[in-house]
Amino acid sequence: MDRRRLLALAGGAAASLVATGGASAQNATSQAIQGTLGEGQRFNPASVVELARLLSKKAYTPPPSDLPEPFANLTYEQYIGIRAQPSAVLWGGEGRSFSIEPLHRGFAFQSAVQLFVVEDNAVRRVLYDRSRFDYGRLQAPANLPDLGFSGFRVFGDAQGGRTREVAIFQGATFFRSSARGQNLGVMARGLTLKAGDSKGEEFPFFRAFWIEQPGPQSEKLVIHALLDSESVCGAYRFTLRSGEVSIIDTEVTLFPRAAVENYGIGGMSSTFLFGPNDRRGVDDVRPAVFESSGLQIKNGNDEWLWRPLSNPDTLQISAFVDPSPRGFGLMQRERDYTAFLDDDQNFERRPSLWIEPIGEWGPGLVQLIEIPTDSEINDNVLCYWRPKQALAAGAEVSFAYRQFWCWQPPERPNLLQVGETRVGRGRNNAQRRFVIDFEGEALKSSQAILELKPALSASPGSVVNIRVWPYPERKMCRIGFDLDVGTETVSELRLVLEAAGKPISETWLYRWTP
Template identity: 75%
Template sequence: MSSVKPAIFSGGTGLPVDRRTVLSMGLAAGAAAFAGPALAQNFATQAMQNALGEGQRFNATTLTDLAKLLAKRPYQAPPNDLPDPFNNLTYEQYIGIRAQPNAFLWSNEGRGFTVEPLHRGFAFQNAVSLFTIEDGLVRRVVYDRSRFDYGRLNVPATLPDLGFSGFRVFGDAQNDRTREIAIFQGATFFRSSARGQNLGVMARGLTLKAGDPKGEEFPLFRAFWIEQPAARTDNLVIYALLDSESVTGAYRFTLRPGDVTIIDAELTLFPRSAVENWGVAGMTSTYLFGPNDRRNVDDVRPAVYESGGLQIHNGNDEWIWRPLSNPETLQISAFVDPSPKGFGLIQRDRDSSAFLDDDQMFERRPSLWIEPIGDWSPGLVQLIEIPTESEINDNVLTYWRPKQPLQPGAEVSLAYRQFWCWLPPERVGLATVAATRVGRGRTNTSRRFMVDFTGEMLKQTQTVLELKAMLSTAPGTVANLRLWPYPERKLYRVGFELEPGNESACELRLVLEAGGKPLSETWLYRWTP
């Protein structure tokens, strides 16, 4: 696997968080059982204090060296010592804890950003050390009981240094003062959004052993170093130290909010042990039901999902659209690629009538699009769809899985750009899938499909007349193919029936062609009973 060396290695009042967001971000963190005080005196914490602690001059190379050093020693999980009453909080109690205005970093300093340290508790048991970098020097953000409002909790008059569970970034500009730009909290999870959106899809710093029979491994960010932004700046730089049983790593994130929020991620990993199933640029989202998947649904809403599909621009310059589903059994799909140009979980439905949910407003959830920086070499985009009966569960996971496994003693560097957006920045230039609907066919075993394509080229009558719908399935058979062109609506509808027979899964493929060349993105679908 080729190594791309990123540049890093040269050298108010908090807003309430909804229950679904808190639960989904905390589930994996709790499962990982990485809990403990920020100042636990184990080797990792002591090494961190000595190298990049209070008063030290920050250097990105030192952070990389620290990660490399940790990889040569056995993993030490921080002890779980969160005291009462924080070790057994309900959701309502946890969201009642608010940072006081004087707890926010750089508030009202006109630096473009303010940062809110987040308390530990509820699903967020892990202790995270927070530091700032000011004039090149490291300053530790010290936990102070007086800087939090605990609501109705009965909190002791004195508390030890509990550390934090993460932090939240707000805009500090005139038109962005209360906008939540990003939140880093729970394992290596973080979220962001474009202007005008709600939080939705969630990114991961690293994915390890997802879908493995022995269970997934959840790495954590032990510490963050947040660079004090210059006055009225438009970007925020964050460094992080990753640690887990199998891997350590040094990270650099550069946040640039706006109508589209861009986060550049640069990382270097140091494996402690061999890991075959690993991935970067991972993201999770929710798909409960929609027009293509309404099994056993009794709901007043027509659809419930944060992301409608996985979009891929592969190294062969093919654009792929894979609608998501909520399967009866765990489904793992692999899209092999010599070197990807981009991929992401996309929300294309922006009309409220698609969901009719005035609380969640799924039409305002962000799409997350990934573009590699440099050559990632061969691998695959892996998609995991997990059965769920609850909309609070993130049941869809996708990430880039390199072909080469991680090996102890190796050093792997990668970089990529995230676009938290309404639509991916690079337009396909082809007709795109606007809708996928699935229902009962003409027999007890057949399924009826309707796939709508839309695009400017579809308003041209001559182009529509030349179109051919190239449809295939393996296994199974397709029949009753029908086409409905609607040039006045820039729409082309393809209908057909799938007869799976006794098969447990069928892989469907559909693309519109004219003159032997694709005029649409490729629609892929996995049917399961």
């Protein structure tokens, strides 16, 4: 894992750390886990749900985060120097489709996570063993207690006798995956709590995992997890399938300890530092730096929305109200190396993450949060589905959805797709110029381009100097206009291409701020 990816992941993990306390309560929680689904117990997925229900009725206790020296104060370089020995990899060399590497605690990953495997329907706890790690230049004590783990890495998708890293679960409820040929990028969250609230975000964590041993020919890996936080407990079941596209089916049952209005399902975070639409204050040799280029939504009215991301000067929270979502996600549409010219990060190979609800989720909204940042190691973009119905204390709520870690989402509309969005100075300092590219097979005809009409609006503000440039040889049409907002400090823009009074493109949305 390279420095940028680890530090971005660690930033979120550090935010979830809390002081150790309530040792007896922690022991009681640990005993409940051991007594229900611990070493030697017969595994039953329903028992994970029952554990979450039981835990929600008890007082919250933070996870153990006490680490002996030298692990309590590791630097980044020291932490990445700790590597698992081949003997530490579960099911390694057995010819199975997946293998698991437990991850050491340290650096920002202080909290202890319990790992269990399920073999022949029996639970076996994965115990920490000093001899199964190479500590590099670090002088580790000879006698160490069971430190637990910070998470685990999943290897699979064998090609030519080799396997690749297909997922990593580490830090709070964060996890990542990717399609074949990609780097890790956008990060998923098991649950988002109180994001953007004035009192601060609440970070739940996975207290324990149960990983089912895959059969020799199995194409899927099933992972169960127990979530805990001050406000909510939860039981999770992840079913991972890896290949050209990695798919993770997620089933979750939540048990709130307290009422929560602002919570998110299918949450994810990513990085947008600068790009063609937002280069304010940038002094960088690269033309762009972002893991995701935009938010895509297919809403309950079967309208496809595209919202380019930005790095604003002030915190921006956008809400896309929906009767019941059909899909949403952070997409990386820019796949050209020359768009980034970054030989280390290769942002053009970062995954898109598309969420497809299983069943009806009902009314709510897709919430997008864009946070100002001057560093590419910060995940400054967050989105999730926020149900209209709040979580009530003592309730039980279930959701299911499918994640596609992909080059492009599995469903593509028969519409023109938004390409690049560029923003710059207009005719004068009071105006901003926008140029938006639309792409698609229908644009290979000059006549088709001549018949389309841009339906464009700004609120508040006005748009002037609207122009259409046809490029049938590129199967592309370019729309340009100037935005005049006067003294306003925000404007919501909406653009869709129409023909014969009907939309023939995605709906382009944009929030302009100074």
